[in-house]
Amino acid sequence: MKRALPVFWLVLLLTVPLWLRDQYLLHTLITTGIFTIAAMSLNLLLGYTGQLSLGHVAFFGIGAYASALTTLGFDVELFAGFRVVHQPWPAIVGFFVAIVVAGVSGYMIGRLSFKVRGAYFVIVTISFAEVTRLVALNWVELTQGPLALTNIPPFTLGFPGLGTYTLWNKVAYYYFVLAAGLGAYVVISRLVGSRIGRAMIALKNNESLASSVGIDVTRYLVLAAVVSAAVAGGAGSLYAHYLKIIDPDIFLFVYTVTMVIMVITGGKGTLAGPIVGGIIFGFLPVIVRDFAAPAMQWILYGALMIVIVFVLPQGVVPAVEHWVTNRARRKLAATILAGTAKPGDGR
Amino acid sequence: MREYQTKTTLAAMLLAAGLTTGAGAQDAIKVGVIQPLSGAFAASGNYVANGARIAADEINAKGGVLGKKIELVIEDNKSIPTEAAAVAEKLIVRDKVPVMMGAWGSGFTLAVMPKLMEYKVPMLVETSSAGKITTSGNPYIFRISPPSAIEAVAFAKIVDRLKIGKADFLVVNNDWGRGAAEDFGKMFRERNIKVGLVETMDPPAQDMSAQLAKIKASDADTLIITTAVEQLTLIFKQAAAIGLKKRVITTGGSQSPDQLIEQAGAAANDTTHIMFFTPWDPNVSAAPAMAKAFIDEWKKRGLPFAGLTESFRGYDGIRTIAAAIGKAGKAEPEAIRAALWQIELDGMNGKIKFEKAGPAGQESGQSNPGIYLIRIENGKVVLPNV
C-alpha cells in the first residue's frame, strides 16, 4: 500500500490537465509546483542537515535572473571601460545556466556561512538574501533594477532542424514543471538515501559526534548547500520563463517565509513533506481570497501557521504516518487480544 | 473611514464571491480592477478603488452602459507583482471580465502585461509611470497616466520661468523615481540647466538625513524630489531639521499636499509641486463641473480629502472604459480594445485620447494629460500664476 501511494499521486498529477479546465486553477497549480520544487530544495538543508537557512530565496532569485539574462542578453561595464557583452541564447540553455550559477553561489555562500551555526547561521543567511536583493535593485545596468526584466521568452524544446516546440500554453508548461519536479525529487531522494545522505543526517542529529567519527562536516554541509541551491535555481528559472517578468521583488523575504512554511508544516526531513506543505499553502490563498478582506487573509495565514506548529509540530506528513502506523498497531493489538491473530499479521 | 473601507472591501469580496458562484446578476457588465489594497501601497490603492466606485455609481445612476449596469470586480494585488499576475488571471478566467483597470505600481502592471497578451484582454493603466509599459509592444495597454518623459515635457513649457540654474535630484529607488531623474535631467540639460547630485532612497527608508546632508552642502539652487507622500513628509521634516535652504520642487503626482501640510506642518511651507489634479480649486481643472461633482461626492462619502489627488485616476479610468464599451456596442475584449483607439472624452486633467506609443505594429495607447503647479505657503495650498 505504501509503495502504491506515490505512484497513485504521480498518475493523478499526470492526468490533471485532462480534467482541470479552469485556467486559473491550472495557473495556481503551476506556481505552486514551482515553489514546491524550491521548498524541496530547502528541505534538503532544513530537514536533512538541520541547518535553518532563511536566505533560500536568494538562490531562487539568482537562478531566475541568470536564466532571464542568459536569454535576453546583456551589456555591462564591469570596471574602467571593460565591457562584457552577451548575446541572447535559447531559453532552455538559460535553465541549465541558472542551475549552474545558483549552484556556484550556493558553494560560495555555503562556504562562508557554515563557519557559524544555529541562530547566527539563520541571520547570516537572511543577510545574504537581503544584500542580493539590494544588488539586483541597484546594479541597474545589468538587472534593469526596479524597471524589471520583461519579455522573457518561454522555453523552446527540441532541436532546430529536427523539430521544436515552444511552451506557450499552460498545459505544456504544467508538464514541464511536473517533469522538473520529478527530476528534483529523484535527485534529492537519491542523495538522501545514499552514504552522503546518511552522513548529513548524522551531523544533523549530533554534529560533534559525527565529526568525531571522521565525517568532514563542512564538506557535507557545503555539498548540501550546492545541491539545494542548484535545485532552487532551476525552480527560479522555471518561474522567470512562466511569469515572463522578473524584478528585484523576487528576493523579498516573504517568499522565503512561504517556502519555510511549506517545508515545516508539511514535515521537514521527509520527502513528501514539502510537497504536501506546498499544496496546502499554494492553494490556501486562493480559497481564502473569496471570503476575507485582504488584511484578514494574512491574519488567518499567520494564525494557521501557529496552530499547525502547536497541533502538528512535526508537520502534516509525519503526523499522518504516525496515525496510519498507530491505526495498524491498534488493529493488530485488537486482533491479538481477540485471539484471532495469525502469523504474518501487522506487516 | 476605515470602517467604510473595510465594509466596502468585504462587501465587494462577498459580491465577487457571489458572482463567481454564479448567483450574480446576468444584467451587468463586469470590469476588473486590480489595486494594492493591502501591503506597502494600501493607502493609494484604496484611494483609486474608491474613485473607481464613484465613477461606476455615477454611470449606473444615469442608466449604465448599453442598458446594463457596470459592476466593478475589485481585486487586491497585495503590493506584490506575482499576486498582481495571479489576480489578473482570476479576473479574466473566472470572472470573465472583458476589460480591466490597474495595477497601480509599474512593477505590478508589468507583471500583468503578459497575461493580457495571452488572453487578449485590454487593460487601462491609471497610475503606473514606467516608460516600458507603453514601449514593450503590448497592444492591450492603454494608459491615461503620464510616464515621467511626458511629465518632463509638460514641465518644460513653464520651467524657464522658474529660473533654475542647477538642480539636484532626490528620488525613490524604483522605476518611477529613477525614470523621473533621467527624464527631467535630460530635459534640463536640453535647456542648459545643470544637473548636480542624483541621490536615491529605498522605498521603505525613513531616514534621509545622510542624503540631505550631502545635498545641503552642494552648490545647486534647486532640489527636485520624486517620491510618495510618506517619504516626502519625512524629507521635509528632516530637511527643516538640518536647515536645508533650497528651492524644492516635487514631481510624480503622489504628493497629496493636504496630507503633507497636516503631517509635516511648517516644514512643508515654501515648496512647489507638480500635480495632475487640483481639488483645491476645481475651476482650474480641465472639466470644472465634473471635478466639482466628483469632489463633492468624495466628501459626501466621508473619504479623506488627501486621497483626491490619486483617486481621480480611478474615476477617469472607469469613465474611459465605460465610454469604450459604449462605443464598442458590446462587452467583448477585442471590440473594447478597438473602441479605445476611437474614443475621446474629457478627463479631470485634460482630454483623454490615446496616441500610438511603442514599436510599430504593436502599439500601446498613451494619453497626454496636463500638469499644474501648486505651492504650499503658510500651511495652505495656493495656485500661483505661472
Place this chain on the structure above:
Amino acid sequence: MDQFLQHLVNAVILGGTYALLGIGLTLIFGIMRVVNFAHGELYAFGAYTVYLVAAALGLDFFLGLAVAVIAGALLGALIEITLLRPLRTDDIDTVMLVMIGAWIVMQNTELMVWGGVAKAIVTPFPDTPLVIGPVSLSWLRVFVLLVALVLIVGSYLLIHRTKLGKAMRATFQDRDTAALMGVNIKGIYTATFAIGSGLAAAAGALLGPVFLVTPTMGDLASLKAFAIVILGGLGNITGATIGGFILALVEELGAGYVSSGYRDAMGFLIIIAVLLFKPTGLFARAERVG
C-alpha cells in the same frame, strides 16, 4: 568637514534608539535563544500606542510614551506566556515559525485597525532646530537621545545590580545549573521577553514621532536589531549599545559618502562581515558560537 559633523550628529542621535532595539533583542536572543521575528512588531506597537494616546485621544505626549513602554512589556509577557511557554520545545525552527506567525498576525491587525496610511505624531517640541555652528538638530531628536540614554543606563543597572538581573545572567550562562540552584526559569523567560519587548516598544515610541508610523515600520527595525545583536555579541548589553551606535554611524557615513541607495544594506553587510571574521561579535567574552 561641515557635512561630516552633521553626519556624525545624525548618527549619534539615531544610535541611541538603535541601541534600545539591540538591547531588547540581545536579552531575548541571548537568554532564551529565540529568533524573535516579532521584535519589530513590538517596535511598531510602541509607536502606534503613542499615536493612540497622544494623537487620537489627545492626551499628554509624555504620558503616551510611558503607556507605550508599559503596554509593550505587558504584550511581550502575554506573547511569551501564550505562545512560547506552551511550546515545550527547544527546537529553534518551531519557535521561529511561531514568531513569524505572530509577526504576520500583529502587522496585519495593525493594518486592519489603523489603515495603511502613515500617521504622524505631533509633539510639544518646537519645529525650529537647535543650531550649533554648522550642525542642526531638532529638539525632538535631542529629547529622544536623552531618554534613550536613560533607558540604556536603566537596563544596565537592572541586569547588573538587581536580583532579577542576576538570575537572568545566571540563566544565560548555564540554564540547567541555574534551575538547579533554584532560579525560576519560566518566570525569568517571561520577565526577559517582557523587558526586551518593553525596550523595543520604547524605541518605537521614541522614533515614531521622529519619522512616521506605518504598519510595516517594524520590518527594517527587526533586521537592524539582529545586526546590532550580532555586532555586540549575544547577551551583551554593553556590546549592543556600542553596536547600535556603530550601525548608525556606518549607515550614516555609508549613505553620505558611498552610496545612498545601499544605506539599509549596511546593517546586513555588517552582519556578514562580523559573522565571517569574528563570529562572537566585537565585544563578546568567551562565548560558544551557536
